Amino acid sequence: MKKPVVGEHNAHKIRGDVKPPEKLGIHGTSVAVDQDSCEGDGICISVCPVNVFNWISSPGHATSSKKSDPVNEIDCIFCRACESQCPVRAIKITEL
Amino acid sequence: MALKLSDYRTQVFNDWCPGCGNFGILTSLQMALVDLAVKPSRVVIISGIGCHGKTPHFVNAYGVHTLHGRALPFAIGIKLANPELEVIVHGGDGDGLGIGAGHFVNTGRRNLDMTYIIHDNGVYGLTKGQASPTLKLGVKTKAMPKPNINEGINPIALALAAGFTFIARSYCYDVGHLKETIKMAVKHKGMALVIVQQWCPTYNEINTKGWYNGEDRIDPVTGKPIPRLYKLEENGYDGVVRKPEDVLPKTVAALTKAFEWDDKIPIGVFYQNELVSTFQERISQRITTYPGTPPAKEIIADNMGEPVTSIKKMLDELKVTG
Numbered sequence A: 001m002k003k004p005v006v007g008e009h010n011a012h013k014i015r016g017d018v019k020p021p022e023k024l025g026i027h028g029t030s031v032a033v034d035q036d037s038c039e040g041d042g043i044c045i046s047v048c049p050v051n052v053f054n055w056i057s058s059p060g061h062a063t064s065s066k067k068s069d070p071v072n073e074i075d076c077i078f079c080r081a082c083e084s085q086c087p088v089r090a091i092k093i094t095e096l
Numbered sequence B: 001m002a003l004k005l006s007d008y009r010t011q012v013f014n015d016w017c018p019g020c021g022n023f024g025i026l027t028s029l030q031m032a033l034v035d036l037a038v039k040p041s042r043v044v045i046i047s048g049i050g051c052h053g054k055t056p057h058f059v060n061a062y063g064v065h066t067l068h069g070r071a072l073p074f075a076i077g078i079k080l081a082n083p084e085l086e087v088i089v090h091g092g093d094g095d096g097l098g099i100g101a102g103h104f105v106n107t108g109r110r111n112l113d114m115t116y117i118i119h120d121n122g123v124y125g126l127t128k129g130q131a132s133p134t135l136k137l138g139v140k141t142k143a144m145p146k147p148n149i150n151e152g153i154n155p156i157a158l159a160l161a162a163g164f165t166f167i168a169r170s171y172c173y174d175v176g177h178l179k180e181t182i183k184m185a186v187k188h189k190g191m192a193l194v195i196v197q198q199w200c201p202t203y204n205e206i207n208t209k210g211w212y213n214g215e216d217r218i219d220p221v222t223g224k225p226i227p228r229l230y231k232l233e234e235n236g237y238d239g240v241v242r243k244p245e246d247v248l249p250k251t252v253a254a255l256t257k258a259f260e261w262d263d264k265i266p267i268g269v270f271y272q273n274e275l276v277s278t279f280q281e282r283i284s285q286r287i288t289t290y291p292g293t294p295p296a297k298e299i300i301a302d303n304m305g306e307p308v309t310s311i312k313k314m315l316d317e318l319k320v321t322g
Ligand SMILES: Cc1ncc(C[n+]2csc(CCOP(=O)(O)OP(=O)(O)O)c2C)c(N)n1
Pocket: B049, B050, B051, B052, B053, B068, B091, B092, B093, B094, B095, B096, B119, B121, B123, B124, B125, B126, B127, B132
């Protein structure tokens, strides 16, 4: 969260180094998804009880061609299911 | 100044398992308090023992984490001592319907103006997943060596029999529905019960998100799951008693709904009756000074810290003479 905000889409902020399609940065603030680490596993989408995430396609990215995007970040209830299940630890939850 | 969700949060480390339904209940409670605009200094959260019992630690308000099954007697004492407080009790299905079942029944009869929220996950989460009193006969969750040999209790039917005057069910992860249900329960004049169907992702692998969403029952026409939960209010059901003649038919209707389970699980308000006098009203009739000076407002010591009540006269009477 210390990194400067460089953009905004789907109702959340984007931080870090962003040079699409290779570098996508960190999406979200309370639900922060490092889309450069995300491998498109999708476990966060299935475990989230309040449907915070949705797929977004990322053609040309090194780790995967689709990413999890916190499109309903505002609905997060901080249960940390996504954070604990992500195989590459790409999600960080912060209660704001 | 308007209250925010963060005004009801604490910094206490939360050790509920990731994905636990308790997070949905906690957030809904905090959202309800924000909407109701009750200041943290007017709220008391009381709990029994179990995973649910940690709730008061995570809510910035007064709180007592009491004994297993005994949250209600503590709450009754607090509410009677200071009726201005908004008293909200959190119990578990084991805590409130097993060891605490006697208190559950007798709290219904008293009809104090309080709210009781039961976190119903079908198991004893804290003690590693034994069957709780709400788990149905024949169901086997992962920590049980054999399927449940006992029938599950029906908390809504029990609450009707006990005399709770507001009886509702909601779901841990329908945060909007649960928030509104808690608000109605808090505003209700009398004893309100909210049963919350709660996931325990660690020990209850039967009543999961997929089970509630009906993912095992695909509609052949639409190809979509047929959810088990449905909303009473969206189906023309109205459990509110408006005149004395409504009591019996509305009780029967609520009881009928209370027995729906498995394929169709109703959520919403089953029964509400504000025609019944509250315990505070009954006490006020006997002790006319009670509303103005409940125990919390009574002066108990003089400015030297000495008790103002003297039992000398009583002791004098008991003195053995001759
Ligand atoms: C007098 C007493 N008996 C037994 C226990 C052990 N014990 C602790 S929690 C619990 C049951 C918890 O189940 P539930 O109320 O459903 O809470 P959950 O953990 O599922 O939220 C039991 C039996 C206890 N703490 N005190």
